[in-house]
Amino acid sequence: MAFCSLVSLFLLLLFTAMVSAQLLSTFYDTSCPNALSTIQSAVKDAVAKESRMGASLLRLHFHDCFVNGCDGSVLLDDTANFTGEKTAFPNQNSLRGFDVVDSIKSQVEAVCTQIVSCADILAVAARDSVVALGGPSWTVKLGRRDSTTASLSTANSDLPGPNLDLSALITAFSNKGLSTTDLIALSGAHTIGQARCVTFRNRIYNETNIDSSYATSLQANCPSVGGDNNFSDLDVQTPTNFDNNYYVNLVNNKGLLHSDQQLFNGGSTDSQVKSYTTNSDQFSTDFAAAMINMGDVDPLTGTQGEIRISCRKIN
Ligand code: HEM
Numbered sequence: 001m002a003f004c005s006l007v008s009l010f011l012l013l014l015f016t017a018m019v020s021a022q023l024l025s026t027f028y029d030t031s032c033p034n035a036l037s038t039i040q041s042a043v044k045d046a047v048a049k050e051s052r053m054g055a056s057l058l059r060l061h062f063h064d065c066f067v068n069g070c071d072g073s074v075l076l077d078d079t080a081n082f083t084g085e086k087t088a089f090p091n092q093n094s095l096r097g098f099d100v101v102d103s104i105k106s107q108v109e110a111v112c113t114q115i116v117s118c119a120d121i122l123a124v125a126a127r128d129s130v131v132a133l134g135g136p137s138w139t140v141k142l143g144r145r146d147s148t149t150a151s152l153s154t155a156n157s158d159l160p161g162p163n164l165d166l167s168a169l170i171t172a173f174s175n176k177g178l179s180t181t182d183l184i185a186l187s188g189a190h191t192i193g194q195a196r197c198v199t200f201r202n203r204i205y206n207e208t209n210i211d212s213s214y215a216t217s218l219q220a221n222c223p224s225v226g227g228d229n230n231f232s233d234l235d236v237q238t239p240t241n242f243d244n245n246y247y248v249n250l251v252n253n254k255g256l257l258h259s260d261q262q263l264f265n266g267g268s269t270d271s272q273v274k275s276y277t278t279n280s281d282q283f284s285t286d287f288a289a290a291m292i293n294m295g296d297v298d299p300l301t302g303t304q305g306e307i308r309i310s311c312r313k314i315n
């Protein structure tokens with residue numbers, strides 16, 4: 001009897017170890033020692049060519065992790081008999097950088113065939129993008145594998161939209177095991193990149209918690225009708241520097257999205273936003289920690305999933 005219990009305990013432990021295999025920063029050290037430097041130089045080139053690409057690559061990792069975990073699902077193309085996530089409302093006509101990911105993947109395949117997952121490429125490219133734009137660095141944990149599935153409906157339900165209020169933002173992040181501190185720190189990603197008029201039109205015409213001259217200047221490029229795809233910078237001050245100005249904007253009622261300004265609108269998150277305006281080191285530390293937490297959301301590991309050859313399609 002005691003022996004049977006020991007055996008079942010052993011099997012349970014083995015099973016747990018198999019399904020919850022840990023991500024490790026050293027994962028490719030022997031199987032593909034040049035993986036990280038290959039990704040880093042490709043990201044540097046892409047950001048040097050177009051600084052916004054750093055923002056677009058960072059966002060891809062976020063949109064990957066929030067839909068059934070960081071598993072490369074966001075990269076899968078639709079086909080006649082496969083529906084990916086690219087046509088989800090938050091993604092369609094919005095996500096970009098897929099060609100750059102293809103180019104990184106082919107450079108990585110050239111140094112080690114079918115070793116490095118697309119999900120890990122996104123995680124590393126996100127970090128390298130932040131660094132290329134002057135932000136903090138962190139050690140990326142690796143060993144994610146790629147999904148053989150995608151979920152359009154989960155992309156639509158789980159990716160937070162720009163019209164959410166604070167409580168819904170907190171819930172969307174807590175549904176992924178991320179704290180309110182993570183939410184506030186990760187939102188600092190909006191210190192880089194751009195948003196389309198359609199995502200902030202209501203705010204600049206109808207909301208009152210917005211600096212009026214800021215709203216007026218945005219209206220010039222975002223008419224009340226039409227111009228849906230006209231871009232504005234998410235950070236009005238330093239759109240291509242990864243810094244803490246996003247939070248300075250918020251305390252001045254210059255958040256571009258409704259969801260941005262929700263973080264500083266008289267609620268429970270005001271104090272953390274305010275502290276980041278004067279303590280950029282704290283923001284850097286919290287952002288790096290939150291990126292690691294986000295990268296840990298439900299990865300496929302061990303023998304789960306696959307290593308895709310092309311990030312756009314399952315093998
Ligand atoms: C808190 C909830 C969030 C909401 C509601 C949100 C929403 C949005 C929206 C609406 C846009 C503009 C999309 C468009 O115009 O097509 C955008 C852009 C962006 N988001 Fe977020 N976002 C959130 C969190 C995050 C997080 C956690 C990250 C990364 C860690 C991130 C990174 C970015 C970046 C870098 C851009 C600019 C992309 C580019 O220029 O290509 N966002 N976001």
